[in-house]
Structures are given as C-alpha cells and as structure tokens.
Amino acid sequence: MSTELTVNSYFDNQVKSIGLTNSQGVSTVGVMAVGEYEFGTSQKEYMTVVSGCLEILLPEQTEWQRFENGETFIVEANKSFQVKVAETTAYLCRYE
Template identity: 70%
Template sequence: MSKALTVNSYFEDQVKSIALDNAEGVSTVGVMQIGEYEFGTSQKEYMTVVSGSLTVKLPGESDWQTFTKNQTFIVEANQSFGVKVAEVTAYHCRYE
C-alpha cells in the first residue's frame, strides 16, 4: 500500500509542492508563483524546471543563472539559495 501524498505550502501559499516516494527515491513536484524566495536544504537537491523558468543564485556564486524547461541545477545539503520567478513555474526536486 502506498503512502499518502503530502502537500507542502511555503511563503504564504506562493509555493506549493506534493511529496512522493517511489522507486526513484524521494522527490517533490511543485509550482512557484511570481516572486523572490530563499530556500534552505537539508539534503542534496536536484531541481529540474518542468515548465517556465527559475533565476537562481546558487551557494557561493555571485551571479544569478536562469534555468528553463528540462534544465537541472544541484544544491548540496545544508545550503541556501535564492530564486526569482518571473512567470508561474513548475518544478521537480529529487532528494539524495
């Protein structure tokens, strides 16, 4: 029997995700509204843009980078990263 899906909500409902655990491991699929956000990690994260784009300031970087559909960025555990969202964007995040 599969586990119930967990819905997560952040930044006053501006970011929502659904967590899943399957043969590929633990991941979330979510949507971000237009805005700027700061996220922290507790595990290594592989974040892939599904639709839209994310402009990201990765840990230790001084420049912002934009990731579009099917592009992935990686953030190590116990780091924080900034995200700017110019259009409503869907993402998939896999945890290790």
C-alpha cells in the first residue's frame, strides 16, 4: 500500500486535491472555489460533499441536482460531468 500523497491543482488553482491510497482504496480529498467546472472520469467515481454544496449536471441528464454535506453522487468511468460551485466546497472522491 502506497503512503505517498499526491497533490493536484486544476482550473488555474481553483480546484485542489490530495490523492491517497489506504485500506479503502484510492481517494482524493479536495476543495473547489466558487466557479463552474467540467470534469472527465477515467474510473467510476463516488463523490461526497464534505462541506458546502455542489450543483451537478450528471452525464445524459438535463436537470441540475444539488448535493450538500454528506450527500454522494456517482459518475461512471469515461464520462464527463459539470459542476457549479456557489460557495467554496470540500469533497471526498473515491475511485473504483
């Protein structure tokens, strides 16, 4: 099991994450600043809002959904999804 942490920055430093591997698998913990973003997946992702709120447009959907503290959404591998952030928000993303 790797103990190395990886630090990533996206969208001109508006989204930052720290990657880790532990007994639960590979995850990232991060923060998104106010803004709108589009992410692509290479693996199935389980994203949980830790603090704040995210508005999400999931693949093949036409209506935005709101996810708040403790709520999780899932995005399948090789898809893209859109995110609107109205206040700085922390998240946990677990990969499968």
